[in-house]
Amino acid sequence: MTEAMPPVPVPVASRVLAQSGLTRVRGWIGLPAGVVLVLIVGSILSDKFLSVSNLTNVLISMSIVGLIVVGMTFVFISRGLADLSVPATVGLGGILVLGLQPSLGSLVAGIVGVLAAAVAGFINGGLIGWARVNPVIATLAVGTIVLGVAQAFVGGVIVYGTDTATQDFINSRILGGVPVIVLIFLSVAALGHILLSRTTIGRYTYAVGSNPAASEASAVPVKFTRAFAFLLTGALGGFAGVILGLSLQTARPTLGIGYEFDAITAVVVGGVSLLGGVGSIPRAMSGLLFVQLLTNIMVLQGVPSPVQGIAKGAMIAGAVALDVYLRRRGGTQ
Amino acid sequence: MIEVALALRMEKIGKAFPGVQALSEVDLEVGQGEVHAIVGENGAGKSTLMKILAGVYQPDAGSIHLNGVEVVLQSPLEAKRQGIRMVYQELNLVPDLSVSENIALGRIPKKRGLVDRARMDADARGVLSELQTKIVPSMIVGDLTVSQQQLVEIAKAYASEPKIIVLDEPTSSLSEHETQALFRVIRRMSSAGVSVIYISHRLREVIDIADTVTVIRDGRRIDTQSIDGVTVEKMISLMVGRQLDEVFPKKKVPIGDTILEVKNVSVPGRCEDVSFTVRAGEIVGLAGLVGAGRTEVAQAIFGLRRYSRGQVIVGGVSTHITRPRKGIKAGIAYVPEDRKTEGIIPSESIRNNISLAVLPSLQRAGFIERRKEKELAQQKAHELGVSPPLIERLANTLSGGNQQKVVLAKWLAAKPTVLILDEPTRGVDVGAKADIHTIIGELAAQGVGILMISSELPEILAVSDRIYVLHEGRVTEEIARSDASEERVMRAATGGGLS
Numbered sequence: 152m153t154e155a156m157p158p159v160p161v162p163v164a165s166r167v168l169a170q171s172g173l174t175r176v177r178g179w180i181g182l183p184a185g186v187v188l189v190l191i192v193g194s195i196l197s198d199k200f201l202s203v204s205n206l207t208n209v210l211i212s213m214s215i216v217g218l219i220v221v222g223m224t225f226v227f228i229s230r231g232l233a234d235l236s237v238p239a240t241v242g243l244g245g246i247l248v249l250g251l252q253p254s255l256g257s258l259v260a261g262i263v264g265v266l267a268a269a270v271a272g273f274i275n276g277g278l279i280g281w282a283r284v285n286p287v288i289a290t291l292a293v294g295t296i297v298l299g300v301a302q303a304f305v306g307g308v309i310v311y312g313t314d315t316a317t318q319d320f321i322n323s324r325i326l327g328g329v330p331v332i333v334l335i336f337l338s339v340a341a342l343g344h345i346l347l348s349r350t351t352i353g354r355y356t357y358a359v360g361s362n363p364a365a366s367e368a369s370a371v372p373v374k375f376t377r378a379f380a381f382l383l384t385g386a387l388g389g390f391a392g393v394i395l396g397l398s399l400q401t402a403r404p405t406l407g408i409g410y411e412f413d414a415i416t417a418v419v420v421g422g423v424s425l426l427g428g429v430g431s432i433p434r435a436m437s438g439l440l441f442v443q444l445l446t447n448i449m450v451l452q453g454v455p456s457p458v459q460g461i462a463k464g465a466m467i468a469g470a471v472a473l474d475v476y477l478r479r480r481g482g483t484q
Numbered sequence: 485m486i487e488v489a490l491a492l493r494m495e496k497i498g499k500a501f502p503g504v505q506a507l508s509e510v511d512l513e514v515g516q517g518e519v520h521a522i523v524g525e526n527g528a529g530k531s532t533l534m535k536i537l538a539g540v541y542q543p544d545a546g547s548i549h550l551n552g553v554e555v556v557l558q559s560p561l562e563a564k565r566q567g568i569r570m571v572y573q574e575l576n577l578v579p580d581l582s583v584s585e586n587i588a589l590g591r592i593p594k595k596r597g598l599v600d601r602a603r604m605d606a607d608a609r610g611v612l613s614e615l616q617t618k619i620v621p622s623m624i625v626g627d628l629t630v631s632q633q634q635l636v637e638i639a640k641a642y643a644s645e646p647k648i649i650v651l652d653e654p655t656s657s658l659s660e661h662e663t664q665a666l667f668r669v670i671r672r673m674s675s676a677g678v679s680v681i682y683i684s685h686r687l688r689e690v691i692d693i694a695d696t697v698t699v700i701r702d703g704r705r706i707d708t709q710s711i712d713g714v715t716v717e718k719m720i721s722l723m724v725g726r727q728l729d730e731v732f733p734k735k736k737v738p739i740g741d742t743i744l745e746v747k748n749v750s751v752p753g754r755c756e757d758v759s760f761t762v763r764a765g766e767i768v769g770l771a772g773l774v775g776a777g778r779t780e781v782a783q784a785i786f787g788l789r790r791y792s793r794g795q796v797i798v799g800g801v802s803t804h805i806t807r808p809r810k811g812i813k814a815g816i817a818y819v820p821e822d823r824k825t826e827g828i829i830p831s832e833s834i835r836n837n838i839s840l841a842v843l844p845s846l847q848r849a850g851f852i853e854r855r856k857e858k859e860l861a862q863q864k865a866h867e868l869g870v871s872p873p874l875i876e877r878l879a880n881t882l883s884g885g886n887q888q889k890v891v892l893a894k895w896l897a898a899k900p901t902v903l904i905l906d907e908p909t910r911g912v913d914v915g916a917k918a919d920i921h922t923i924i925g926e927l928a929a930q931g932v933g934i935l936m937i938s939s940e941l942p943e944i945l946a947v948s949d950r951i952y953v954l955h956e957g958r959v960t961e962e963i964a965r966s967d968a969s970e971e972r973v974m975r976a977a978t979g980g981g982l983s
Contacts, residue, residue: 351851361832365828369894428829
């Protein structure tokens, strides 16, 4: 039926209002309201919470996963489900930068690390975009292979780095106390936001996620757009691994485990739709901030980590359920 | 007539949604075995009324009587229990199951706790033959044509021994021929005492099949009449509340040189050796039954589908178009058949929808030039009369007709020399239909060559300068406007054109 509701002219307006109301509600999930709420709750529970040093620590701790969130947002919006090869690309980046450091120096080794991870992302993209393999399966398989390669490269043990100068720089604070690592994260997030909101590939990402068939018929390069999201996530995973490796000067193949889950949690809680077509980098970032602040409160309150895990899991399930519910109510399905 | 038992009486039904009165004092009386058509523009309130009957919505006012007994249909389940069945436009079948499984779904016969397959098949066969269809119960539903699936859907409703069946736009995806098969089924059901409520935009069919017609406009019942003596023009004037002189306005336009030449194009299994030409300013109709290969030919020309043999010559240049991007470059635009699945990007704004196909020309170094994009969207939305003309509004908040205008706007933004329209007015209301025909006429006047696919014969006949008819993947006839008649097109479409 083409008429969802009744007659002109009043109904058109009211129908639109009802919808944008729902859209607005959705925009608020994990967004300012949630963040402000967490800030209030946190400050009531602990007087340490609102201190500059605590909040700076929260920012530092979200910087590495924040890099991955940028890529994962593209994956979600393009209806690519999720990239589960993140632990492998992070591990690859960390191992390569430290393993190649003695011969190439940190900068070149880092570039190699990012490129190698980008290749893994490219393979993901090829399998998903052109061979139409399910993204979950493709990224799991590629991730397993990449991790195997990384392990073979270092023989399964820890790699140690010796570049303390770079390590100190990454862990330092500049511009009157801003941690370098946070600066890196914020720059990448800003670039990601511009890429998604202002460029053609960004627009294609939304179109492909919202309606692949219509995109195809409108000459949108659907396969390339899908693949691009995974290429980007692979490269950013590698970059996260490189930064992590340089800041720790140690890396093992398991370096990246858990980052995929944290990134997915942030994106989902931020209200970026798993069903594609809806979301933005700022939204994903507020989701990340929300989760990190909540985790911080739990840590300050001495909540045991198993309970923290349960809370995070519940948040994912709840956010996805809410997204699906709102979509149905909004009639966008 | 008065003594005929009333299967359904809806009395003074009222329903309000926040900010709008959807229905006011609507009466509907349907006799047993009657085929009762409900017509009205989109948004008139037909769907709301039917959703009340289906138990989806609760009325604010009025009462519902079934066989003289007042009932309260507080849920879809209750409505089903009372013998009311809906067959919606979107089919609700499980494509991977067989016909008999689909028909039995929800009340599968069991023997000792296990599925009684023999009885299930026998039941299905009984229903299908009672409805005089030739569908085999063991076939997988996904392998059937859309029209056969529709008949299965109706058989499924009929098998549950309903008192009232509501058919919502049942013929929108059917060809004339298949429509006749559906009508036979409807007549069978009606003579078995089942009341059929028939909702359609196709007024000519309403005259063919209905006993009675009720016209709804702006949430009110305007009139209920016996179908004898009702004309299409009469119904339209009741629906829109004004006299429409011409349903399909046709503009006289000078016709130029050949702009599209399709030579011996073949898509394996879909069409064979298709050749035709379109000239600048000309509207060429492509008629044929559903499945005749019309859409496939159009998609092949545009690059959405590979063709194995043949040539496409646009503006004198032979091009092998393998991708839509190449089609656009060659000057072709294709407005697809199904705007929901292939036309609109629902969660994007009108602006983003309009610019989608021409983004490469609106970008500098990968960045979208937003001012240019905005101007383009505003201009095109204005030209096509998209309502409301707010380009930041999301496409999924628009009515069907306006969504179709947005899709048209997207393709006009590509400045095509050849515009292919696949069922451009399917499922849009009478007003929007006239708008779209006017737009098509204006484009032709600007020298665009237009190829229009339509399953509605009156539309093809009224709009086209020339008509090609496809039958089973081949062009069977080319008919000039002056020689065209419904009979002649139908004959060619069913394979009887060439003698």
